[in-house]
Amino acid sequence: MKAAIVGGGVIGGGWAARFLLNGWDVAVFDPDPEAQRKIGEVIENARRSLPSLYDRSLPEEGQLIFHASLSDAVQGAAWIQESVPERLELKHKVLGNLTDLAQSDAVIGSSTSGFKPSELNRDGGRAIVAHPFNPVYLLPLVELVGEKSETERAANILRDIGMYPLIVRKEIEAHIADRLLEAVWRESLWLVKDGIATTAEIDEAIRMGFGLRWAQMGLFETYRVAGGEAGMKHFMAQFGPALEWPWTKLMDVPEFTEDLVDLIAGQSDTQSGHMSIRELERLRDDNLVGLLRSLKKSGSGAGGVISSHESALPHSASASLPITGDRQIPQSWTDYNGHMNEAYYLEAGAAATDRFMELIGADADYVAAGQSYFTVENHLRYLDELKEGERLIITTQVLEGEGKRMKLFHFLKNADSKLAATMETLLLHVDLNSRSSCPPGANVASRLGTFAAKHKNLPLPEGAGRYVGQRSQVG
Known part of the structure; x- marks a missing residue:
């Protein structure tokens, strides 16, 4: 099988790694002269982390080829993933070309985090939204939005490469996950702007507390447990009135001034500037592997996806x-x-x-x-x-x-x-x-x-029947 990756940034590189390490041949088109280096570095990170999730070997790695033309890259591809920058006019141009160049039964997916299929396909495209999460080669979630038969066909392919396709019932800006993230992001910006917390303190609040719960239970199941033996109904009755209290500023956004940008960037540099981006990526990947392998033991959350995929590996x-x-x-x-x-x-x-x-x-x-x-x-x-x-x-x-x-x-x-x-x-x-x-x-x-x-007729292995401390003949 062949996948074509159009746009080789962080997300495009992650897609390339996910397909490649699951045995697909991958063709890449990106006019950036640094694309081959950048994607190569992403794939190297994937090679050290993705197989670590499994107790069985992944398929033999596919072939990776970089092409100078879009038509050569997509020729014969069963899956084409567009991951160009989030500019609608650019996506219209690329997706229109892909519709003309792709074989009729190829899935064309867009990595867009915000645009709807109706917006993407306004100028003749036939793409579905296939929105993944970084790092694409480790995190299984991919949101699918589009025509039902096409998203279901895409979902079957994605399951075969170890992903968790979530078909969104109705198209909406930013789909599901990014709308939730946007709410947390807005509130976090206010907390920094108003001097309540620094970027580091907000990150600690997430990773030391509810982030760990969310990794295995999500939001609603976490709150169901919080309701005690009476369950979700009790939780809603107890905390529902709090929705009317002025706890958040979600209906308002702080003005994006240079001062706010400098404040956020400065705190972020203080927090993590001692490490390079590649070092941070490897730290992130190692932590994710540990968490995902723990979840795999119980079959909870993303761990269940890995177990299911592993059972299908030969x-x-x-x-x-x-x-x-x-x-x-x-x-x-x-x-x-x-x-x-x-x-x-x-x-x-x-x-x-x-x-x-x-x-x-x-x-x-x-x-x-x-x-x-x-x-x-x-x-x-x-x-x-x-x-x-x-x-x-x-x-x-x-x-x-x-x-x-x-x-x-x-x-x-x-x-x-x-x-x-x-x-x-x-x-x-x-x-x-x-x-x-x-x-x-x-x-x-x-x-x-x-x-x-x-x-029975094989030689007795050297070392069979040994006792502790016996002199070894190997060496």
């Missing part, structure tokens, strides 16, 4: 030993030395055990039905360093697979097939109701037996 296959892990090492797995922390070798090996259990049928449904394997003993050997962003591939050999016992040997290697660790794992099959060991079900026993028979 598992790697091997002709000899099954691949039970294939992922990029996330930033959160590294320590002060810049290397993968020893605890995460165990986590990676445990995930490989879970994957092998799925391969033999001891999956989530099997566990829900009342049976599983419990780990009895692990033995880990740390043989080499693994670093942030490296690809980690795990293969598994069955050393024992009869009766109640299952013994696995995991090989943890980097992308160059250099052995970084081994983990030997002994498990017992357990009845979850009686909490006692028992033989596995027939289907699981049969699949495990098949693997055990295939691996």
